[in-house]
Every structure is written in structure tokens, then in C-alpha cells.
Amino acid sequence: MLYFSRWKTVLIWAVVLAGVILALPNVFSQDQLVKLPDWLPKKQLALGLDLEGGSRLRLQVDKDHLADTDATIAVLSRRLSELGYTNPNVESQRNGRVLVEVPGLYDSQLLKDILSLTGELSFQMVDPSMPVQQAIDGTPPEGDEVVYSFDDPPVAYLVKQEPLVSNQNFVDAQAGIDTATQQPVITFRLDSIGADRFSKATKAGVGQSFAIVLDNQVLSAPVISEAIPGNTGQISGNFDLSGASNLALVMRAGALPTDVTVIEERTIGTDLGAAAVSSGKIAALIGAALVILFMLLTYGFLGVIASIALVVNVVLILAVLTLFGAPLTLAGVAGIVLTIGMAVDSNVLIYERIREDRRAGFSVIQAIDSGFSRALATIVDANVTTLIAALVLFILGTGPVHGFALTVTIGIVTTLFTTFTLTRWLVSLWVQRSKPKEVPGAPLRLVPNDTKIPFMKLRGLTLGFSALSSIAAIVLFAIVGMNFGIDFKGGTMIEMQSHEGAIDLDDVYSRLDELNIGDVKIEPFKSEDRALITVGSQGEGEDAEQTVGVKIRGEFQDDYDFPRIDVIGPAVSSELSQAGGLAVALSLLAIFVYVWLRFEWHFALGAIIATVHDVLLLLGMFVIFQMEFNLWSIAALLAIVGYSLNDTVVIYDRVRENLRRHGNSMSLSAILDASINQTLSRTILTSLATFLALIVLYVYGGDDVRSFALTIAVGIVVATYSSIFVAGPLLMLFGLKGRDVIDDQPPAAVSEQNGA
Structure with missing residues (x-):
């Protein structure tokens, strides 16, 4: 057992030397690695999101359209690229699941908004031949449908099912501010087919309205005052500049072939x-x-x-x-x-x-x-x-x-x-x-x-x-019974850090109580400016869990940062x-x-x-x-x-x-x-x-x-x-x-x- 032939000795130390050479780049900074000879390995250890910071989302493709998962991944990848992320990980998992990992993330809510939006955008003529309430109470004319707006309360519109233009006709879209109204707008550019169809429709429909429909909800329904020639135009609607930017990005990247739902989020600053x-x-x-x-x-x-x-x-x-x-x-x-x-x-x-x-x-x-x-x-x-x-x-x-x-x-x-x-x-x-x-x-x-x-x-x-x-x-x-965490029973866990001074836990409890989000537990950290909020499962499906995180961030974002966010839906738990x-x-x-x-x-x-x-x-x-x-x-x-x-x-x-x-x-x-x-x-x-x-x-x-x-x-x-x-x-x-x-x-x- 104590005898080693020469070739065994060489092999042992070759493995050790290879290990040292492969691991050595990890002790240098990127600037130092650049100065090293090119023949030396320069690959460094990849860090997980919990060490590098970032967000991990798990999405569920609609169960009736699992065949569209490969196409869904392509659209999600384009949207991430439009957001400026060059090295995200988007991979297909079993049963129509899609895992998205984005290192160095700055806004996890924006990421979820962008990725979960189906993005089906179309221009559809409003049909004035029948009052909309009559269509609701009875039967809409053939080729028509009733669509509601994003308003609260929503407004109903009777529109033609056949769109004038849809996603495949948009070549480009950019968000901006209308100089006349000072309201957020989206400037879009159409392809030749869409431009020709839109021009003819607006020429024939002067005085009528057309609805701008996003994911089967009406953004706005402007009146056509004159024919709109050319291949450019503007969309205004019920959104702020951030919403306009998001929609423009989705228009550029394309619509998802099917609905997706966020069923898990793990984000760390x-x-x-x-x-x-x-x-x-x-x-x-x-x-x-x-x-x-x-x-x-x-x-x-x-x-x-x-x-x-x-x-x-x-x-x-x-x-x-x-x-x-x-x-x-x-x-x-x-x-x-x-x-x-x-x-x-x-x-x-x-x-x-x-x-x-x-x-x-x-x-x-x-x-x-x-x-x-x-x-x-x-x-x-x-x-x-x-x-x-x-x-x-x-x-x-x-x-x-x-x-x-x-x-x-x-x-x-x-x-x-x-x-x-x-x-x-x-x-x-x-x-x-x-x-x-x-x-x-x-x-x-x-x-x-x-x-x-x-x-x-x-x-x-x-x-x-x-x-x-x-x-x-x-x-x-x-x-x-066990005290199961959100990993096994679902729920939301958010770490909060105050912008200034210690956290007022009584104030946090009071504001959370007004949100009506069920059982809430707050645990203070050793540091007085931080606390951990845990909210039990809502018991009403995946979207309900995501809503909790949105409500908490909306309530506290002016006073607090959120270094860590975990949202686990019932399917994943x-x-x-x-x-x-x-x-x-x-x-x-x-x-x-x-x-x-x-x-x-x-x-x-x-x-x-x-x-x-x-x-x-x-x-x-x-x-x-x-x-x-x-x-x-x-x-x-x-x-x-x-x-x-x-x-x-x-x-x-x-x-x-x-x-x-x-x-x-x-x-x-x-x-x-x-x-x-x-x-x-x-x-x-x-x-x-x-x-x-x-x-x-x-x-x-x-x-x-x-x-x-x-x-x-x-x-x-x-x-x-x-x-x-x-x-x-x-x-x-x-x-x-x-x-x-x-x-x-x-x-x-x-x-x-x-x-x-």
C-alpha cells in the first residue's frame, strides 16, 4: 500500500496541479486576470443568485398549450434582451415550467410585469350599429365581441373581432411624452401590410372610434378625426411612463403564444x-x-x-x-x-x-x-x-x-x-x-x-x-405539528430595510393590517433598520400570492428597500x-x-x-x-x-x-x-x-x-x-x-x- 510507481506519482500530482491551475483565477480580480498570459485559464467560479444577487422566477405555461413552451422561451428571452440583460438563464422544465434566472437584477417587480404580460395588442374598430348594453344583454352581432377597459369601473365596448393590425405588424415601438398633452404615449411603426390596412381603415372610418386592445382589455378608444397615412402612429391610454415603456418593450419583443403565470419568485439584492x-x-x-x-x-x-x-x-x-x-x-x-x-x-x-x-x-x-x-x-x-x-x-x-x-x-x-x-x-x-x-x-x-x-x-x-x-x-x-416555512406551505417572505433610522414595527403592523392580506408575522433583525415580514398562503391560487408582494411593495416602497423577496405559490410548495x-x-x-x-x-x-x-x-x-x-x-x-x-x-x-x-x-x-x-x-x-x-x-x-x-x-x-x-x-x-x-x-x- 505504501509503494508508488513513477507513473502513479506523476498522475497524482498532475491532478493536484490541474486543480490548482483551474482554481487559481478565483484569487484574482478581473483586471488582474486580463494582465495574465493568454495560455493560463481565466475562467472564474460562477456565483449563484443568492451570492451574486438577482432574481429567480418559475413560470407556468397554460396547461392547455404546453406545446407552445419552446416558443414561449424564445419570446421571454427577447424581452430580457430588450431589458438589457445579456446573460440571463431561461430554460424549460417539466410540465410546462420555465425557469428564469437574472443576475444583478435591479427591479424584480418590473421583471415579473414584463415576463408575465401576454402582450396581445391589436387595433379593432368599434361597432356603432348596436348599443353596447344591448349587446351585453342579448347577442352581439356576428363578428363582434364585447371588450372591457382597464378603468375602474370598467367601460364596455362593442368591437369587431377582426383586428386592423396586431402584434406581427409592429416593427418598432418607443415610449415617450406627447408634447401637446404632456401624457405618456407609445410611438409605433408598422410594417407595409399593417400600414396599408390601417391607412385604408382610418380613411373609411373618419368620425368613428377604434379600440386599442391589450390582452383583451381596452387601453383607449380614440376617435378617427382624419385618415392616418404612413406607417407610424401613437398610442395613448390608461398608463404612466413606466407602463408605456413596458408595453413598448413587449410590442418590440412580441406577444407570448400563451398565458404564463408566475408561481415562484426568489429575489435577493x-x-x-x-x-x-x-x-x-x-x-x-x-x-x-x-x-x-x-x-x-x-x-x-x-x-x-x-x-x-x-x-x-x-x-x-x-x-x-x-x-x-x-x-x-x-x-x-x-x-x-x-x-x-x-x-x-x-x-x-x-x-x-x-x-x-x-x-x-x-x-x-x-x-x-x-x-x-x-x-x-x-x-x-x-x-x-x-x-x-x-x-x-x-x-x-x-x-x-x-x-x-x-x-x-x-x-x-x-x-x-x-x-x-x-x-x-x-x-x-x-x-x-x-x-x-x-x-x-x-x-x-x-x-x-x-x-x-x-x-x-x-x-x-x-x-x-x-x-x-x-x-x-x-x-x-x-x-x-411542524412550523412549516413558506417553502412547504406557500406564502410570501419579504425582508425590509428602512431608508433612514430604525424600523417602527408598530407602524409596519398597522399598515400591513390595512392591506387585508391575512396572517402576518414580523421578525426584527439584530440591525434595527431591518425586519422580516412573513405572510401566510392566501389559499386562492398563484395570482393571489403574487398580489401580496405587489401590495406590500406598493405600500412601503417610499420608505423601505427590499433586499430579499420570496413568493411561493401553492403548486410549488x-x-x-x-x-x-x-x-x-x-x-x-x-x-x-x-x-x-x-x-x-x-x-x-x-x-x-x-x-x-x-x-x-x-x-x-x-x-x-x-x-x-x-x-x-x-x-x-x-x-x-x-x-x-x-x-x-x-x-x-x-x-x-x-x-x-x-x-x-x-x-x-x-x-x-x-x-x-x-x-x-x-x-x-x-x-x-x-x-x-x-x-x-x-x-x-x-x-x-x-x-x-x-x-x-x-x-x-x-x-x-x-x-x-x-x-x-x-x-x-x-x-x-x-x-x-x-x-x-x-x-x-x-x-x-x-x-x-
């Missing part, structure tokens, strides 16, 4: 995004520094090697994200910080094996070689279980959950690479050059060697406590809740299958029961303290699922090893006690290292990240408890015997174990 980037950098640097210091204190020189591998690990994660253009989100930063804490687990497993084998009488070189070889299967099993949870989260997740799953998945792969190539190569180099006589010591030893704690004597108490706690969590969930539950269930099922294939049914069932126990206790915590349960909570739960399985698999792997070795000479209780004691140091050290990273996340993260870090921190305590006091005793409850393990192995494996 650029200043808030920049603050998140700054805090994320600090969290990552301090988290890495604390974990490195911890490894140096607990493993001495071997800790130095682990720290080098850790730094390379982070560099490789950034390099992969940069190479494939995957955006780094705030949740992704949280995933990197968590990976920093968990990445040392592989090194801890190896180093503890080395110490254990050295105490058993192995020479230093034998202990090091054995430590790497015997820890291999355990590390792979532990990381695969975490990888399964991350992949399920990546496939089913969206928003912050997706970004977290992506970085954790990449982090697992890079961790396995650095552990079994770079770390092993560095240790091999040290052994060859230093020819050590002893395994390096360390100034800090948290767990004594050869502990003999009788864990199984406590199994009745611990299993009883866990069973009662799990039942209590289920009862509380059924009676009290329902899907998110279903996907969240499905993600947890599928993760547990996939891990159960994997553990069953790798071990025996006793182990698979024990691992899943212990993990379900952890999930139930965490859900109980959310119920008792009424913590908001949102997408970040799902990410935290699945992180704990992976961590818990990781912890349990490490112990179970040692149990299986000891069963093969001592199954006929030791009781199962003694084997379980020995296995847990032998892995106790690894369990505690890994938990502490991860805790250090979580502390930094909690201190420097925002509200969502802070709740995420707290959930995982509590989850680690619960997972550590269950892997020791629940997973082990369950094997006794299932009646596991050494012969079960030996009989399950291929003949060669049995012979090898017997020979050992």
Missing part, C-alpha cells in the same frame, strides 16, 4: 449577496483553520499531512465547480464548510488504525501499511452511504438544497481521492526519507487508549429511552413538500439496500432503524421549539442521514471484522463492546472536527444557514449517541451470531479470515 460572499469566505477560512489546528493537536506530524490533503481537497472542489461552470450558492458554501469538517474522518479512521495496530505489536511500517489497507473498506462504505443521500438530494432537490447536495457530492469524491492517493503518497514519502521508529505523537489525546466501557450493559436503558423518545416525537408531530419527503424516504431505502448488499440483513435493518430514530428525534426538536422547517431543514436532515449511517457503518464494519476473528470464542455482547470501544476515538474526533466547522457556520451564516448549522450540530450529537447506544444493541436484539457473518463470505474470504 446585490448588497445582501455581497455580504453573503464575504461571510462565506470568512466561514470557510476560519473553519479550515480550526479543523487544521485540531488535527495538528491530535495527530502531530500526521496532522500536518492531513491538513495538506484538506487544503488540496478544498482546491479540487473549487476547481471542479469552476471547470463545469456550476454556480456556487450560499448552501454550496455551507456544504464546503461541512465537507471540511467531515473530510478529516477518513484520515482519522486511518490514523486510529495505525495507532491501534502499533499498540498491537506491529512495526511502524507495518502499522502504517495496515492502517491504510484495513481502513479502505470502512472508508468506502462510510462515504458511499453519505454519497447516496447527497445524490438523492441533488436529483430531487431545488434551490439551496440542490447547491448543498452538489458541493457535498463533489467533496466526497475529492475526499476519497486525497485520502487514498495524496495522503498515502505523502505518508509513503515521509516513511522512506525519515525511516521512523515510532508513530508520531501528539500533544492532545481526547480518548484514552484501550477503553473498556460496558456499553451493552446499558442496552435496556438506552433502547427503552430511544423507543420512548421516538414515540413521543411521532405523537408531538401528530398533535402539535406542494411539490417541494412532496419532494422533501420523497428524498428522505428514498435515501433511507437506497442506503438500506446498499448496507444489506455489503453486510447482512441484521446490519442493514439496524442501521436504518438507528437512522430513522435520529430523523424522528430531530423532527421532534423542530416540533418542540417550533423551529421553521424549510428547504434548508431537508438538506440538514439528509446530511444527518448520511452522517449517521457513516458513523454506524464504521462501527458495524468493526463488528463484522471482530465477529470473523472472534465469533466462536467471544460472546456477541463482548464483541459489540470491543468494537464500539475500538472505534470510540474515531467517533469522538470526527464529531468534534465537524462541530468546529459548524460553529463557524453558525456564527457567520445568515438566519437560514444558522438554523441549518444548529440542526446538523444537534443531529451529530443524536447520531453519535445512536451509533453507540442504539445500533449496537439492535444487533443483539436481532440475534446476530458470528457464524452468520462467516457463512455469508465467499470460501476464499473465510479461509483468509481463519488463517489470520
